Amino acid sequence: PLVLYAKGIIPDWKNIFTVGIVGTRKMSAYGNRITGEFAQKLAKRGGVIVTGLAVGNDIVATRAAIKQKQFTIALLGGGVDIVYPRENELEYDYLANHGLLLSERPPGEPPFRWNFPKRNRILAGICRAVVVTEAPEKSGALITAHIAADEGRDVYTFPGNINLKSCRGTNMLIQ
Numbered sequence: 001p002l003v004l005y006a007k008g009i010i011p012d013w014k015n016i017f018t019v020g021i022v023g024t025r026k027m028s029a030y031g032n033r034i035t036g037e038f039a040q041k042l043a044k045r046g047g048v049i050v051t052g053l054a055v056g057n058d059i060v061a062t063r064a065a066i067k068q069k070q071f072t073i074a075l076l077g078g079g080v081d082i083v084y085p086r087e088n089e090l091e092y093d094y095l096a097n098h099g100l101l102l103s104e105r106p107p108g109e110p111p112f113r114w115n116f117p118k119r120n121r122i123l124a125g126i127c128r129a130v131v132v133t134e135a136p137e138k139s140g141a142l143i144t145a146h147i148a149a150d151e152g153r154d155v156y157t158f159p160g161n162i163n164l165k166s167c168r169g170t171n172m173l174i175q
Contacts, residue, residue, distance in 0.1 A: 016048045016071070022123070022135070022145070025054060034158050039062075051074055052074065053084075055088070061133075062095075071098070075120075082108070123144060131156045134170055135167075
């Protein structure tokens, strides 16, 4: 993007290891558990978790990193001054003061639906690796994974239950 708006602490990008954690909004209990455990362990070891601060996978990963009191980054689909979704206000406030909120959308712009796929390309671009913890066949998380792979980033995933629709995309990535 031509411009990135920021709210929070700008890190020394060369000295942090950023890992995007992406997945579905409608997680299974398994997806919830592995997302939280993986994000917590990675954050504990100094990895910088990057998410879209959405419901589901994103907020589970963000909360796990915050629990470790680690620097965390969120890419937003609206202006950096707009809390979305509202139920993630506590995490938004934490990141504004102890982490980083980024967006290419100007302040005051609401989070329009069509901004989210654009946001995902930035997430893939600022991360050294992307992890898809759980995703259905048609998912923004898979788009992010493909963008990351096209940009030479490492892409990882976890195998999921073959009977769950929410795991079909991650299982396809493994294939």
